[in-house]
Amino acid sequence: MQLHDVWFVLIAVLWVGYFFLEGFDFGIGVLTKLLARDRREKRVLINTIGPVWDGNEVWLLSAGGATFAAFPEWYATLFSGFYLPLLLILVCLIVRGVAFEYRAKRNEERWQRNWETAIFWTSLLPAVLWGVAFGNIVRGVKIDAHKEYVGGVLDLLNPYAVLGGLVTLTLFTFHGAVFASLKTLGDIRERARRTATVLGLITAVLALGFLGWTQADKGDGSSLIAMIVAVVALLAALVANQLGREGWAFAFSGITVAASVAMLFLTLFPNVMPSSLNESWNLTVTNASSSPYTLKIMTWCAGIATPIVLLYQGWTYWVFRKRIGTQHIADAH
Structure with missing residues (x-):
């Protein structure tokens, strides 16, 4: 396996980690409208991700x-062709972060x-748009001979990408509902x-259609295994x-997210x-990659920094592992 193949796998792992963690993060944001009955319960939900949402990003x-360093051609084509949806995601993430920090600064209703x-809204929109974006990446977009969209x-x-957006929305919200049941107390x-039961059934129908469509159109033996793992999980x-x-429900919902993302990357390789x-x-891992020397330097840097980041983030989740309920919310809120 050459270094550009290794970095394709590493980027896939990063996206798996992002959707696993930010998935329930987005789900909690959506559930502040769907699950919480009053402002105190909304605060409970927000507090379940309060210490970790920024680390997830x-x-x-x-x-x-x-992607920018390892596959500059992929980065350039992706961010120029998907400029508007990616800009909307960026704006949502900025506003979302401000909302978490500013919401409790004043007590006015x-x-x-x-x-x-x-x-x-800034949780719901990215949850949909990421599915639309990855649906288009896997399906293929209008790229010319100059590697430009x-x-x-x-x-x-298109229908395939829109279905992908509905799958990520329902899957992330289901993942968030399971996380909420793991982290809260009481009613x-x-x-x-x-809520997780209802969302899970809806997700199962949509995901089976989307993953089955992906497998029929682009899949092979390895992607079929990933699809089976996702459905069983x-x-x-x-x-x-x-x-x-x-705890087991959250672990399995996380495996569902991971296996679904892995399936998309398996159907994509060796293309990007x-x-x-x-x-x-097509942009591939070969014609879109950086020089071997650049990839070598990146590999050394990743090998040193990644374990440190994982240990720190794991420690954060351990410190804030306890459940919370409405009894933990001060009356001022």
């Missing part, structure tokens, strides 16, 4: 930085309600479990949730962005 920064609305924004809103915990998460085994105009114009 580090995986996105790492994935973007690694209108102030807090507006920031809570911002948290909901020549399509328009409306070309990105909200029970309602989170019931989702069913196991539903069973564990019904039995009240919340296929061209729908001409297969010879």
